[in-house]
Amino acid sequence: MNKDLIKYGLNNLWHRKKRSLLTVISIFIGIMAIFALISFGQGLSSYVKSISSEMGTDKIVMQPKGGFGNPTESAFQFNEEDVEFVKKVSGVSEATGMIVTSVQVQQDTAKKSRYVYAQGIPTEQSEQQLINELFATDLGSGRELKKGDTDKVAVGYGYSQPNTVFEKPIGLGDKLYINGKKVEVIGIYEPIGNPIDDMNIYFTSEAMVDFLGAEKEYATIFIRSSASEDPREVAKTVEEKFRKYKDQDEGKETFFVQTFEDLIASFSTILGILNTVLVLISLISVVVAAVNIMNTTYTSVLERTQEIGIMKAIGAQNRHILFVFVFEAGVLGIIGSAVGMFFGYLIAKAGGFFAASAGYSMLQPAFPLWLVLGCLVFGFFMGALSGLAPAYQASKQKPVEALRYE
């Protein structure tokens, strides 16, 4: 459309600064919330995607039903025979269990103690590889645990940081007391991204039993399917065979088998639903903003009735008048969106910063280009559509009556 009419519209918004500003404020709040929420949702889902791609698609997990929470308090746990059984199922290339137990850890027997999870890492190369792939953790310094490392441990990233697990950071070769027993730190992991996991202590599976006296029971069995097999089919086979082995009825199993991909997918779906609900809630404020834009435009039409008459007298057609008011409403929408995105960005960044300093480094917002452009386009159309009814009314005014309006 015409540059002069665009300038006329912008002049009008500027001329009524205070009202324009108030309208922009009413718009930006909703957009700010939506932008921040979606950026977090995006960050989280790309994190989930990245871990699932790091883990590969050949992994399958087997867990007791209802064992999704605390790994040490499941209904039942698998034993060594179960793992051996699963290993023999056709299509399974590798299977291993992980012993998990809660332990007391101290830097010094006289000092304060913390309760953390100790996990048993298998010492066989291929099994250890499977666990490492699944947990997507790399050793930051030191060495991997190997067979015979009875009183040696690897520790989570949190131990290497001051004022995290303990006041004083732990280094390689330092001593720790686990359930009162002295152990040596031989490896420190890279951060996993949440404070609980970063406080883990890793023993060899043998040491978990022999040194800590833990039961040889597993909350989870981790399986790798053979390269030539479809992991979903393998998961089905494992479930079927294990059900028969345990003599359970179909549908009444006390365990479940799922590919890691499906597990991640269902996790992503839950995240997605949660995010959508939050975005829908913030859409309420967008509706309020839309009503506000409509109100502003109605007021503006009323105030400028005579001007509409003048413009019609000097040759403006209905479409010119319609354009001016829709454009003004759209500009309010787009400015509101831009301001909203700016504050949404700050909030998301601040949120990410606080999450990271609380140890949740995986909770980081992402700002893809489509989100920025989408918000601007959404803002413009929301404004323009809200302004449509009053603009249409303005465009339909009879020139004589509009001119006479005082």
Add this chain to the structure above:
Amino acid sequence: MKPVIELKDVWKTYTMGENKIHALRGVSLTIQKGEFVAIQGPSGSGKSTAMNMVGCLDVPSKGEIYLDGVNIAKLSESSLAQIRGRKIGFIFQKFNLISTLSAWENVMLPLTFQGMNESERRKRAKERLEAAGLGDRMNHKPNELSGGQQQRVAIARALVTDPEVILADEPTGNLDSKTGATVMQYLQELHQKGKTIIMVTHDDKLAHYADRIAFLKDGIIIKATKADKTKTQVIA
């Protein structure tokens, strides 16, 4: 001479509740090309309604209005707008400039509605303002101009599309007598250059600037006379 405007038995009736008010009751008037015609009458006589009809701002309830031979009583709103833009230039009592636009932008506006390209409309508007002696005030907003200057901007806006007919509604009503006289002289000059001018006024002295005066009372033309130019001396 060819008539530019012809009103044939034009009625305008407003319905207010149960009452019908006839603003115009069978007005017939023919205006030739290049004529300067004043429509004079007391307030409420229907002269503004008549002017709105001539200016295509309103359509009659009954009767026919021909502008350049085209019956405008039957045209759509959008066609009327285009005719207004091309053929008619309005000069209002209250100048009716757009307050948020500069003098230059105000004068460009009618050309904008006609879809003329930017450089051309800037050029034309500038020429008009310079001709009106406002070359140094082009970028000023209406509230930064005196009443006389504002009316000159309004006249420049009316002329920028080079219309056949200039419609002036009490053009000096908001001006002091000296400035008013200048505006009237300017209208006369335009008339001498061949423009058709129709002016609505209640002022007897102003009416006599015209070639012909149509007296309107209670919605009908009660008398049409030749103007007496000697009467204009009083204010000139």
